[in-house]
Amino acid sequence: MVSGEGSGYNVFEKDCNGDVLCTWTYPSLTTQQRDLAARKCRFDGLDTHFLYGQFRSLWYYININEAPDATKLPKVRQFSICIWTSEFNPDKFEALSKIMGRKYNSTGEQVSVMEIYLAATAGGQISDPGFSFCSQDFPKSLSHESTNLKEIISNFGLESIIIYTAVLLKKRIVVYHHDMSTLLKAIRSIPAFVSHRDPSNTLFPCIDLHKDEILNLKSYASYVAGCRDANVTSSDLFDVFVHLPAREISIASNARESMAMTRTHKEIAFFLVQLSQNESLSEQQLVTAVSAKTNDLLEQLRNLATTTTSEGKSVVTLESLRQNSFPHAMENFLFNLAVAEDIMML
Known part of the structure; x- marks a missing residue:
């Protein structure tokens, strides 16, 4: 399990009055990390209980939990576990954050959650009865079981060549969808167009149009970023914009010359569509x-x-x-x- 500077976790709780507080931090995280995690831990109106993203070269993985047992957590309605690490591995940290959440629900004790975290990060496994976890079960390589490139090609047809070319040429790609789970799936799938590269450094699955996140994104020359805010369409953050619900792709004026299509692009476009149609x-x-x-x-x-x-x-x-x-x-x-x-x- 990868750890290092900036690694750790937060616990946020929503109490019976609807107030949200950061109730635990281990070992210590920056104010920017805490503030970003607080923004992402949306207890209302989120369509998924797990989300993740990247900020300042660190990955955050957030699991949102209900607190159904009033005897263990009498003043808490919901809580979230936010793990920070330098490692890109959504499957691994979804599993770990779920276990940490279950442990908190079953004991109501923050120390027991920390013990689970330390066992996973120090030894790579958890042997606590009922809370099994082994880091080696989650290889670091991008698992194509978690991608859906075929669906992206099917949805955009011949225009999927634009996304392919943008990834190949290391352009700034922004993808919009109001549904978080759909957005995360697309962002994880798009780098599979060019699987000879490691995508983890330039993936930003769920950015908000907040000053800190925009400045961080602009420090990169290329990326694939996801956003649930429709106002992103009027920003200067992209060379290629992918509107998932409308199945539309647009190219910014500054990128049109480098994105000009050739006969080779046409041949690859037909090849991609043929692949997607092969059941x-x-x-x-x-x-x-x-x-x-x-x-x-x-x-x-x-x-x-x-x-x-x-x-x-x-x-x-x-x-x-x-x-x-x-x-x-x-x-x-x-x-x-x-x-x-x-x-x-x-």
Whole structure:
């Protein structure tokens, strides 16, 4: 289990009067962490009991619980467990936060929750009767059992090539949906378009249009961010905007030239749609097929890397691009792809 600076957890409680307080913090978290967790712990009007996101290179995982036993928690109606860690693994921390919540409900004691947390973070497992947990049951790699790329392609059809290209070129992507669970599923699925990269550093599953979160997001050159606030459409936070309920994708004016479509894009778009229509393909098989198509494209790019730097790295140059007499849109796309893959000599 990964721990480190900024790691720990909060407990927030909503009492019988409707007041919400942070009642426990371990070991110590910043004021910004506490304030962000308080904003995210929406006890009313949230369609899911588990959510997660990233802020300042730390992941937070929030599990919201009812408090049905008045004998154990007589003044509490609801409470939330918010775990902070540097590790991206939603499945693992959903399981751990659920166990911590069950422990609090069954004992009503904050110390017993801390013991569960320490057992998981120090030893990677919990052997408390009725509260089984083993960190090794949750591999760090992105599980395609938790993605639904096929549904995204099916919903957007040929236009899904825009999302694919935006991820490939490391653009700023913002996804909107009012339903948190739908939004989280989409944000986790979109990076599977380009599975040869680790998406965890640039995923922001549920941002609010709050100053701290906007400033944090703007410190990144590229990302996939989710938002439940429809006002995000009028912001300057995206190159590509995905409106999930309306099944619409828009490209910001500043990104249109680099996102210009070519014959290659058209071929990949039809390929994606054909994959999504194949009912016999599993999610894993679809992601593998998309990855193979992307590798073919990257191999074409690597063949243009005919110059070697002093460090022995093969790179693409403007001269090598122009020598091939590509159409302008294709040359522009390959240039931007080489920049995204960090093999372009600038």
